[in-house]
Amino acid sequence: MGAHNLTGTTLLQNGVYSKGTAYSEEERAALHLKGLLPPVPATISMQVEAMMEQLRAFDTPFQKALFLDGLRSSNETLYFRLLLEHIEEVLPLVYTPTVGEVCQKFSHLFRFAKGLYLSIEDKGHVSEILENLPQEAVDMIVVTDGQRILGLGDLGINGMGIPVGKLALYTACAGVDPRRTLPVILDVGTNTERYLNDPLYLGHKHPRVSGQEYDDFIEEFFQSVYKKWPKCVVQFEDFGNNHAFDLLARYRSRYCCYNDDIQGTASIVVSGFFSAMRAKKSKLSNEKILFLGAGEAATGVAGLIADAMVEDGLSREDALARLYLFDSKGLVTTTRGDTLAAHKLPFAKDIPSVKDFEEAIRTLRPTAIVGLSAQSGAFTESIVKAMTEINERPIVFALSNPTSKAECTAEQAYTWSDGKVLFSCGSPFDPVTYKGKTYVPRQGNNSYVFPGIGLGAILAQCKEITQEVFLSAAHTCADMVTEDDLAHGSLYPSLTRVREISHLVAVNIIKLALATGQAQIEAPADIEKFVTDNMYTPDYE
Ligand SMILES: O=C([O-])CC(=O)C(=O)O
Numbered sequence: 001m002g003a004h005n006l007t008g009t010t011l012l013q014n015g016v017y018s019k020g021t022a023y024s025e026e027e028r029a030a031l032h033l034k035g036l037l038p039p040v041p042a043t044i045s046m047q048v049e050a051m052m053e054q055l056r057a058f059d060t061p062f063q064k065a066l067f068l069d070g071l072r073s074s075n076e077t078l079y080f081r082l083l084l085e086h087i088e089e090v091l092p093l094v095y096t097p098t099v100g101e102v103c104q105k106f107s108h109l110f111r112f113a114k115g116l117y118l119s120i121e122d123k124g125h126v127s128e129i130l131e132n133l134p135q136e137a138v139d140m141i142v143v144t145d146g147q148r149i150l151g152l153g154d155l156g157i158n159g160m161g162i163p164v165g166k167l168a169l170y171t172a173c174a175g176v177d178p179r180r181t182l183p184v185i186l187d188v189g190t191n192t193e194r195y196l197n198d199p200l201y202l203g204h205k206h207p208r209v210s211g212q213e214y215d216d217f218i219e220e221f222f223q224s225v226y227k228k229w230p231k232c233v234v235q236f237e238d239f240g241n242n243h244a245f246d247l248l249a250r251y252r253s254r255y256c257c258y259n260d261d262i263q264g265t266a267s268i269v270v271s272g273f274f275s276a277m278r279a280k281k282s283k284l285s286n287e288k289i290l291f292l293g294a295g296e297a298a299t300g301v302a303g304l305i306a307d308a309m310v311e312d313g314l315s316r317e318d319a320l321a322r323l324y325l326f327d328s329k330g331l332v333t334t335t336r337g338d339t340l341a342a343h344k345l346p347f348a349k350d351i352p353s354v355k356d357f358e359e360a361i362r363t364l365r366p367t368a369i370v371g372l373s374a375q376s377g378a379f380t381e382s383i384v385k386a387m388t389e390i391n392e393r394p395i396v397f398a399l400s401n402p403t404s405k406a407e408c409t410a411e412q413a414y415t416w417s418d419g420k421v422l423f424s425c426g427s428p429f430d431p432v433t434y435k436g437k438t439y440v441p442r443q444g445n446n447s448y449v450f451p452g453i454g455l456g457a458i459l460a461q462c463k464e465i466t467q468e469v470f471l472s473a474a475h476t477c478a479d480m481v482t483e484d485d486l487a488h489g490s491l492y493p494s495l496t497r498v499r500e501i502s503h504l505v506a507v508n509i510i511k512l513a514l515a516t517g518q519a520q521i522e523a524p525a526d527i528e529k530f531v532t533d534n535m536y537t538p539d540y541e
């Protein structure tokens with residue numbers, strides 16, 4: 001990639017190739033750029049410095065996100081350079097939590113076309129539409145139908161911000177070539193009144209289509225995509241519970257695909273548990289975990305924890321017995337008299353149900369509570385205190401997203417537990433100083449793992465992405481947590497190391513894929529170098 005024969009204004013207006021003010025005298029002469037730019041050529045470092053100055057002049061994260069969107073459209077290389085060099089500051093602007101607000105207002109702020117919009121009205125024409133895309137080759141697709149965007153619910157086509165944001169992370173965190181990525185929104189309608197009544201909403205205004213028509217549309221999407229790009233990797237993102245599990249089951253062994261909300265989130269939360277075990281000097285098989293929430297994330301995490309407990313020596317039955325779900329109707333049991341969705345069944349217990357979460361804590365005496373419920377403030381002071389009475393080091397993960405949906409804040413968790421909690425969160429929180437000690441809560445966010453998983457799967461040309469891949473990534477990430485991180489209460493490594501983490505996640509996945517016969521490549525002589533050589537870095541060519 002990179003070859004182009006653009007010159008003059010056409011080149012400067014092409015955000016994929018433009019270097020903006022960074023063209024040298026010689027390049028300006030050769031490319032007919034003389035007179036079209038301020039006279040003194042800038043370096044990319046000067047450009048980053050200037051753009052960071054502008055970025056910091058905006059008051060709100062939302063304004064900053066809009067500025068970054070414009071920057072990306074004018075100079076993609078610079079955008080990724082800035083993202084990479086200032087990852088802790090910029091990631092929350094292009095991804096969670098700010099991406100939530102960007103999605104909610106997406107139709108009102110749309111300026112720069114990016115990615116693929118497919119409507120159910122286009123059924124029968126998907127292959128033709130793919131021909132309109134500028135990408136010749138695509139390695140990585142993130143697709144959503146916008147039904148369950150973060151913890152915000154059905155945003156219809158406004159959910160497009162999520163595939164765009166996730167793919168920016170594939171590039172920034174793992175070096176997946178941005179020109180070979182494709183964000184996709186499937187417009188099957190929306191059930192959100194606000195958008196159906198919004199004159200500026202840019203999706204089709206009808207209720208969500210489901211059933212056979214929906215399934216046929218998804219099938220056509222997969223067949224068209226894999227006919228054009230047989231080796232690409234597809235990530236499902238933010239589908240509703242009513243489709244996510246079925247789609248994963250239907251496609252996971254046919255194509256190289258996975259669901260980030262079920263499997264990516266599971267991987268990073270299990271990684272946090274591995275670190276918590278180091279901090280507690282205990283074993284996962286001793287934990288008893290109560291989940292608030294029973295959707296994709298909660299049951300995905302519970303399933304992978306069961307796998308990790310089995311790895312730790314427990315039988316599957318004993319592992320499942322230690323994992324409890326609590327949904328909108330209370331503790332998930334076989335005695336409630338309702339019909340449980342298939343994904344909840346393995347965790348349903350044959351005991352009386354309890355309707356109150358705190359009562360469930362007092363009855364079950366869990367060692368850990370994991371919030372994946374999108375219920376802001378659900379972990380109250382009395383709940384955190386109850387966990388602290390029962391446990392010397394209570395584990396409290398408040399993972400709902402964005403920040404407005406968090407079950408509790410970092411400050412609340414440290415204060416209410418008198419500094420004893422082992423905490424992680426779904427959106428970033430600032431360090432907390434409590435009784436003279438500073439705690440650095442880190443985000444149990446799938447961005448530590450999914451970029452490297454995607455990169456590994458692309459490079460190994462995996463036939464499918466197996467469950468072991470997610471356990472492997474969980475171990476890789478946990479192994480990078482230092483004693484110093486643990487001493488500050490961090491269960492994850494610093495985000496500034498995310499390129500290194502993604503690199504190692506990818507290396508280990510390629511090794512696993514080669515060992516299990518999932519890889520469709522010859523074993524590279526030096527896998528670490530193979531991965532390094534295939535990571536995109538934002539430099540001008
Ligand atoms: O995007 C994130 O930060 C995590 C995620 O997948 C979700 O909340 O759906």
Ligand SMILES: [Mg+2]
Nearest residue numbers: 150237238261
């Ligand atoms: Mg998601």
